[in-house]
Structures are given as structure tokens and as C-alpha cells.
Amino acid sequence: MTVTMAKAINTGLRRAMDQDGSVLLMGQDIGALGGVFRITDGLWKDFGDSRVVDTPLGESGIVGAAIGLAMRGYRPVCEIQFDGFVFPAFDQITTQLAKMRYRTAGRVALPVTIRIPYGGGIGAVEHHSESPEAYFAHTPGLRVVTFASSQDAYDVTRSAIASDDPVIVLEPKRRYWDKSPLETGDAVLPLPLASIAHAGSDVTLVCYGPTVRTCLSVAQVAADEGRSVEVVDLRSLSPWDEDTVLDSVRRTGRCIVVHEASVSGGLGAEIAARVSERAFYMLEAPVLRVGGFHTPYPVSRIEDEYLPDLDRILDAIDRSFAV
Amino acid sequence: MRLIASVWPLCDDESVDDLVQLLTPAGQRVEHPDYRLALEAGELLGLYRDMVLVRRMDVEATALQRQGELGLWASCLGQEAAQVGSARAQRPTDMCFPSYREHGVAWVKGVEPLQILGLFRGVNYGGWDPRERYIHVYTLVIGSQALHATGYAMGVQRDDTDDAVVAYFGDGATSQGDLNEALVWASVNAAPVVFFCQNNQWAISEPVERQSRVPIAQRATGFGIPAVRVDGNDVLACHAVMSAALETARDGGGPVFIEAFTYRMGAHTTSDDPSRYRIADELESWRAKDPIDRMRSYLETEGILTADQQLALDADSDALAAAVRAGVLEMRNPEPLDMFDNVYAGAHPLVTAERASYASYLASFVDEARS
Ligand SMILES: Cc1ncc(C[n+]2csc(CCOP(=O)(O)OP(=O)(O)O)c2C)c(N)n1
Ligand SMILES: [Mg+2]
Numbered sequence: 244m245t246v247t248m249a250k251a252i253n254t255g256l257r258r259a260m261d262q263d264g265s266v267l268l269m270g271q272d273i274g275a276l277g278g279v280f281r282i283t284d285g286l287w288k289d290f291g292d293s294r295v296v297d298t299p300l301g302e303s304g305i306v307g308a309a310i311g312l313a314m315r316g317y318r319p320v321c322e323i324q325f326d327g328f329v330f331p332a333f334d335q336i337t338t339q340l341a342k343m344r345y346r347t348a349g350r351v352a353l354p355v356t357i358r359i360p361y362g363g364g365i366g367a368v369e370h371h372s373e374s375p376e377a378y379f380a381h382t383p384g385l386r387v388v389t390f391a392s393s394q395d396a397y398d399v400t401r402s403a404i405a406s407d408d409p410v411i412v413l414e415p416k417r418r419y420w421d422k423s424p425l426e427t428g429d430a431v432l433p434l435p436l437a438s439i440a441h442a443g444s445d446v447t448l449v450c451y452g453p454t455v456r457t458c459l460s461v462a463q464v465a466a467d468e469g470r471s472v473e474v475v476d477l478r479s480l481s482p483w484d485e486d487t488v489l490d491s492v493r494r495t496g497r498c499i500v501v502h503e504a505s506v507s508g509g510l511g512a513e514i515a516a517r518v519s520e521r522a523f524y525m526l527e528a529p530v531l532r533v534g535g536f537h538t539p540y541p542v543s544r545i546e547d548e549y550l551p552d553l554d555r556i557l558d559a560i561d562r563s564f565a566v
Numbered sequence: 567m568r569l570i571a572s573v574w575p576l577c578d579d580e581s582v583d584d585l586v587q588l589l590t591p592a593g594q595r596v597e598h599p600d601y602r603l604a605l606e607a608g609e610l611l612g613l614y615r616d617m618v619l620v621r622r623m624d625v626e627a628t629a630l631q632r633q634g635e636l637g638l639w640a641s642c643l644g645q646e647a648a649q650v651g652s653a654r655a656q657r658p659t660d661m662c663f664p665s666y667r668e669h670g671v672a673w674v675k676g677v678e679p680l681q682i683l684g685l686f687r688g689v690n691y692g693g694w695d696p697r698e699r700y701i702h703v704y705t706l707v708i709g710s711q712a713l714h715a716t717g718y719a720m721g722v723q724r725d726d727t728d729d730a731v732v733a734y735f736g737d738g739a740t741s742q743g744d745l746n747e748a749l750v751w752a753s754v755n756a757a758p759v760v761f762f763c764q765n766n767q768w769a770i771s772e773p774v775e776r777q778s779r780v781p782i783a784q785r786a787t788g789f790g791i792p793a794v795r796v797d798g799n800d801v802l803a804c805h806a807v808m809s810a811a812l813e814t815a816r817d818g819g820g821p822v823f824i825e826a827f828t829y830r831m832g833a834h835t836t837s838d839d840p841s842r843y844r845i846a847d848e849l850e851s852w853r854a855k856d857p858i859d860r861m862r863s864y865l866e867t868e869g870i871l872t873a874d875q876q877l878a879l880d881a882d883s884d885a886l887a888a889a890v891r892a893g894v895l896e897m898r899n900p901e902p903l904d905m906f907d908n909v910y911a912g913a914h915p916l917v918t919a920e921r922a923s924y925a926s927y928l929a930s931f932v933d934e935a936r937s
Contacts, residue, residue, distance in 0.1 A: 275843040276771035299741035299777050300708055300769050328707065331743060366637045369691050370706050507916055536920045541905040543637050543688030548902040548924075558927065 244426070249419040251393035252282050252358075254427055255400030256320065260290055262429075263318065266404055269296045269305055270322030270358075279324055280360055280419055302332035306357065310339055313353045318404055326361040326413075327370025333378070340409045341384030352407045358400075360416035361389075362453040362503050364550055366543045373540055374504035379411045380481040380513070387481040388434055389413040391455035393425040395478060398432050405431045413480075415453035437484035439491070443473035446497035446560055449488055449514055451477040454501045454551060461556045470560065480510060488514065489522050496527035497563045501551050506534040528566035533559045584781075585795050585827055588802040591855040593863030601806040607870045613654060613801045614861045614871065615879060617646040620670040621858060622883040623679050626890045627686065631836040635894050636686045640667045644799070644831030647857030648764050650674055651804025652732070652826070655812060659700055661718055662732035663711040666704045667764075671734060675701040679886070680893040689897055709735060709742030712761065716748045719759035719815075730815040731759040732808075738769025740785065741777045749789040749823075756820035760811045761786065763823070764798060766830035771843040786823030798828030799857040829855070902928060 246254070260266045268283060268290075274297040277284035287295035298305050302323060309319035323329045329336070336357065343353050363372030379387045386408050390396045396414070403410035440455055441462045448458045455476045462472040473491050477483050492498045498518050500511035511532035518530050533551040541549050586601055605613075624641050631639040642649060649670025656662065656675075664671055672682050672694075681693035685704060692703025705711040715733035722729045739745050740763060752759050765782050767774050778785065786793035792814075796807040804826060811822035829852040833840050865871035906921040 271769075272771045274771070277842070279770070279837070297772050297776055300738040300772070301741045301743055303743050304741070331707075331709075366688060368638055368685060368688070368706060536905065536924070537914070537916045538905050538909050542690055542900065544899040545902055545905060546688075548905060554931075555927070558930075 251396040255397040259404045266318045267294045306332040306335040320356040323359045326373040355409045356403045361413045364417040386410045389452035393423040435478045437487040440476040441474040443471040445471045447491040450501040493525045498530045506532040528563040585797045587797040589800045593860040603806040616650040626887040637688045640835045641832035647801035648798035648826040651801040652808040655808035663702045663715040664734045709739045709744040712748035716752045719757035728816040730812045737765040737774045752821040753790045758815035761823045770834045783825035793823040798826030
């Protein structure tokens with residue numbers, strides 16, 4: 244079966260709700276409308292008001308109330324409408340949700356999932372195109388995941404909900420309508436580690452979410468130019484799969500991290516630091532990063548200048564080989 | 567499971583008895599004991615003209631979005647009276663803080679239509695100077711601007727002028743933490759700010775009952791802020807109520823909360839599909855309360871609006887629409903390197919370095935093309 248990523252998430256949510264009566268969805272416009280991206284389409288009709296809750300308009304309320312529900316034995320899945328609107332809930336997420344297990348000496352688990360459509364490239368107005376993953380990956384106590392295929396969308400959605408830790412699920416919104424194969428198994432897998440999305444031997448591209456597809460195109464183009472590119476899809480951002488990345492980099496000797504978020508202080512900096520620490524003598528060139536600049540996300544008419552694209556990644560590959 | 571909706575009846579939001587009204591839906595002028603209005607014929611005509619032109623601009627913007635010239639448009643269809651009436655009541659130096667649908671307010675404040683459309687085309691994040699127009703740029707994050715308005719009003723208070731400040735927001739916004747904090751702050755500081763809530767019955771797909779079990783205005787009183795509900799489709803009532811609230815604020819009476827009871831006639835934005843969540847009948851019943859129609863019949867009955875004037879206004883509307891269209895089509899994209907401007911007041915080495923390196927990257931394509 245080939246389905247859109249949006250449909251795969253929807254199917255994953257439905258399956259989780261079917262299997263576990265304590266799973267409930269909360270968010271703005273997720274009921275009759277099915278969410279602004281229609282990810283929860285049909286769920287309110289089938290599961291009703293008690294399990295699909297159109298919340299009042301307040302993100303701190305959504306996450307704060309989810310914490311209480313979780314303490315009472317529920318598994319809330321919160322939808323934040325857009326990346327730029329998660330910040331009113333930032334305090335509840337970083338100060339309460341992330342630390343509760345620690346503060347209660349392990350007595351209180353908060354199996355809360357927070358789904359956030361994230362990233363740019365959809366021609367949106369401001370606050371609708373951001374990549375806030377570094378804030379969350381920087382916060383101990385949170386697991387942070389994303390995906391780049393329908394199968395991973397389905398699996399990650401279900402494993403995030405099943406996790407006894409709070410999980411931030413960053414959904415690459417500009418890939419929602421991309422179609423790829425999906426098998427809807429019953430087994431709930433553990434949260435995934437990295438996967439090799441394309442095998443290669445000359446340079447490793449580390450990417451996740453929306454930039455995976457871009458990097459796969461890069462691999463095609465580079466192949467025509469005689470360069471063999473390995474594409475590592477991280478999938479999980481906290482924890483991230485050091486072993487898979489290092490194994491790849493030890494084979495290729497070159498590493499480039501690609502993400503949409505500003506590179507300064509971004510996840511790429513963390514990855515570059517670890518790779519340098521653990522594989523310094525295997526590197527043929529410094530680890531490079533391709534991503535957004537140290538500016539607010541720019542207006543949509545020039546967002547393509549900000550987003551890492553084919554040319555900028557190929558350019559980075561050239562620079563890596565020029566060393 | 568006990569969900570509250572099943573045990574606690576909703577407030578009767580349809581009961582509009584307590585709404586201040588000076589013009590009935592049929593266009594009949596009525597008096598209200600607390601709100602008198604003494605506007606000259608020219609001013610009345612001006613309110614009508616504003617509403618007609620704003621609607622024409624709005625309709626043109628929707629068309630431009632459909633044709634791919636705007637990324638998005640948030641229509642203010644149906645809310646012209648609330649916006650024009652409340653904005654015309656302000657003095658030029660009364661600062662206001664809009665959300666994203668206040669095109670009628672921006673219009674009255676002297677913002678050029680093309681300056682409004684830039685954000686929706688995606689060429690800027692706010693095309694005007696807030697200090698010049700006394701209207702801040704649009705705020706898309708729900709509720710944030712209510713605190714900005716409150717802080718600005720606290721500044722006005724310290725400056726010892728009798729300016730007043732207005733915060734615009736929707737019914738959905740009243741659930742947001744920032745909005746509630748703004749009410750607390752304004753109240754305890756007696757800040758000269760008017761909270762103007764356009765209750766258009768919907769926050770995207772969520773009806774106002776999802777936000778409040780009582781009429782929204784009633785909430786304000788709990789914060790110690792006097793509140794009034796006004797017929798938001800009655801431009802005269804909105805003008806009168808706002809004028810009175812601004813006077814209270816100017817005179818040191820502290821904040822006032824106005825709930826303008828109105829209706830979002832269009833979709834939430836051009837990305838929205840209301841057929842998924844609301845019934846056509848509702849729209850029909852509100853169409854009968856259209857803010858422009860009722861003002862027109864009033865002005866015609868009074869002989870203030872003649873057939874010739876209406877013809878001239880129609881011509882002006884068409885000219886405005888044509889100018890908006892032509893202007894949007896001519897709107898240039900920013901240059902790529904503009905992205906690095908205005909991140910900081912002074913130099914920032916990282917931004918400087920990234921700009922330089924991106925400039926030489928872009929130049930490398932030009933060189934390639936030449937060679
Ligand atoms: C903090 C935040 N959360 C969510 C959104 C997404 N959103 C945009 S408009 C809207 C509904 C707003 O409703 P209301 O306040 O009634 O204003 P209206 O659109 O009806 O004018 C929502 C949820 C947002 N812009 N900001
Ligand atoms: Mg509303």
C-alpha cells in the first residue's frame with residue numbers, strides 16, 4: 244500500500260487509539276475539521292468528544308492539562324498547530340513535562356506525545372516554518388523524533404505514544420503529501436534509531452525529516468558526477484544514533500550535517516562535536532554543516548535562499564573534497 | 567464519562583438583548599440611554615465609505631490569493647463595522663495593536679492597502695512603520711499583542727498624556743495565557759488600554775462555546791475591568807462604544823473591555839474549508855445582519871447617501887481594486903541578502919560572516935554562468 248505521510252500518521256493514531264483506550268488526542272481544530280493538515284481526519288467522528296478533544300486556544304493549557312491527564316493514567320497525544328506556536332507551551336514542556344520523572348524520583352511517568360508540524364518550504368506566513376528541534380533536544384527528559392517516510396511516520400507515531408517518556412514528534416509538514424509504501428503491522432516497535440537511506444562510500448550526509456528527500460536527490464546528482472554519497476536518516480534526534488553515524492563516517496571519512504534550523508547552536512553542532520571527538524583520526528575533512536542562517540526564518544518569497552537545497556549541499560560536498 | 571457539555575447548559579450566546587445597538591439590521595436608527603452619537607453627515611458617509619472600500623480590497627485580495635499572487639489571505643468579511651467604527655473613534659496618536667485580520671483598522675489608520683498585502687504575499691513581515699501610523703504590525707501568535715498594548719499603555723500613563731491604547735483580538739484569543747495576563751496587568755495598573763474583542767463566533771473550526779461558557783465580556787468583569795457588549799455589525803454602535811471606552815481610559819478610569827458581537831462571513835483564511843464544520847444556515851442568518859447593507863439603507867433613508875454618491879463610490883471601489891491588483895503584481899521580492907538585515911541593531915560577527923559567505927556563494931553562480 245502506498246500512502247501519504249499524512250495518511251500514515253492518521254492510521255498510526257487510529258491504531259493506537261483502537262489498541263489502548265487510554266490514548267486521547269488534544270489540540271486546536273482536531274475534531275470536526277480534522278486538524279489544519281487533516282492529520283486527525285475522521286477520528287473525532289469515530290472516537291467522539293471524550294477521546295478527541297478540541298481544546299481552548301492555549302498551548303500551555305494543552306500541555307499542562309496533558310500532564311495532569313497522564314498522571315491520571317491517560318496517554319495524551321497533543322497536536323500543536325504549527326511549530327511557531329509551541330512556545331506558549333515551552334515552560335510546561337521544558338520545566339514540567341521533561342523533569343517530572345526526575346523530580347519524583349521515578350515515581351511519576353508522563354507518557355505524553357507532542358506532535359508538531361515543523362519546517363519550512365510551504366510558502367507560509369511567519370511562525371509557520373520553524374525548526375525548533377534544538378531547544379527540545381537540548382532538554383534532558385524529552386525524547387525527540389522525526390521521520391521521512393510513510394512507514395516511519397506510522398511506526399514512530401505508535402512508538403511515541405507507547406513510550407513512557409514524553410516524546411516530541413516533529414512532523415516534516417512539507418512532506419505530508421509525499422507518498423511511499425506502508426505496511427500497518429500490529430507490533431509497536433521501540434523508538435527508532437538512524438537508518439541508512441542511501442548507501443555510499445565517499446561522504447556521509449546526516450539529515451532528518453524534511454531534508455532527507457533533499458539529500459537523496461543530492462545522492463543521485465552526485466552519483467552522476469562520480470561521487471558516492473551515503474545518506475543517514477537520523478529519525479531520532481534525542482537520543483541520536485552515534486554508532487550508525489560514526490560507523491558511516493569511519494567508512495567515508497567525510498561528514499556533512501544538513502538541517503533547516505539555523506546552524507549556529509543547532510543539532511548539527513552537537514553531531515559535529517561528537518564525530519570530532521570519536522572519529523577525529525578517521526576524518527579526511529572537517530565536519531561541515533548546511534542549514535539555516537542566524538536570522539529569523541525569512542519571508543516566504545525568499546525562503547528557498549534559507550533552506551538547504553541541492554546546490555548548497557553539493558557545494559558543501561565540493562568543499563569537503565577540496566580539503 | 568461525564569463531559570461538562572452534557573451536564574451544564576451553554577450560555578445563550580444568541581441572546582443579543584444586552585448588545586448596544588444604534589442601528590438595527592434593517593437600518594433603522596435607535597437610541598441607547600448610555601451611548602449617544604452625534605456624527606455629522608460627512609462623518610457618517612465616511613464610515614460607510616471606509617467599509618465599502620475595505621470590503622472591496624478584501625474581496626480583491628481573496629481573488630489574488632486564488633490566482634497565486636498571495637500566499638494566504640485572512641478575510642475580514644463581515645467585520646468591517648467593528649473595525650472601521652472602533653478605529654474611527656481613535657485619535658491619530660492612540661496606538662493600537664492588531665492581530666492579523668484587522669484590515670479595516672489598518673485602513674483607517676492610514677496604512678496603504680499594499681502595505682497590508684505584503685505580509686500575505688510573503689515579501690515582508692509588516693510593511694509599515696508602527697510609530698508613524700500608530701498601529702503596530704500584525705501579530706500572528708494569538709494573544710501576544712494584548713500584553714504589548716498593556717505595556718505601551720503603562721508607558722503612556724507615565725508620559726502623562728491623555729492618549730489611549732487599543733488591543734485587538736478574537737474570541738479564540740481570550741483563552742490564551744498572554745491575553746489573561748494582559749487583563750490582570752491592565753487592571754491592577756489601571757492602564758489606559760481598551761481591549762477590543764471581535765467575537766466572530768469562530769476560532770478556525772471551533773465555535774466560541776469551546777472557549778467560554780459565559781458571554782466573553784462577562785469574563786472581563788472578573789478581572790475588575792468594566793465590559794460592554796456591542797453589536798459588532800453596527801458601525802455607529804461600535805464607534806460610540808469605543809469613543810466612550812477611550813474617554814474612560816484617557817480620564818484615568820483604567821481599562822475597558824469591549825466585546826463586538828459579529829460574524830466571520832468568510833473562511834478562517836484562504837487555506838480553510840468551513841464546509842467541514844459549520845452549517846450554511848448560520849451564514850444566511852448573519853447575511854441578513856450585514857454591516858454595510860444596514861448602513862447603506864440608513865444613509866439612503868436619511869438622504870445622506872444619494873444615488874450619484876453611490877455611483878461615485880462604486881467607481882472608487884473599482885479603482886481601488888484595480889490599483890491593489892496592479893500593485894500586488896508589481897511587488898518585488900526582497901533580494902536574498904536582505905534576509906540578513908535587521909537581525910540586530912549593531913554588527914553581529916556571525917551574521918556578518920554568514921552574509922559574506924552567502925554573497926560569495928551566490929556570486930559563484932554568476933561567475934559560472936559567465937565562464
Ligand atoms: C499561539 C497560537 N496558537 C495557534 C495559532 C493558530 N491559529 C491561528 S488563528 C487561530 C484562531 C483564532 O481565533 P480568534 O482568536 O477567534 O480570531 P479570528 O481568527 O476568529 O479572527 C488559531 C488557532 C496561532 N496563530 N497562535
Ligand atoms: Mg474568532
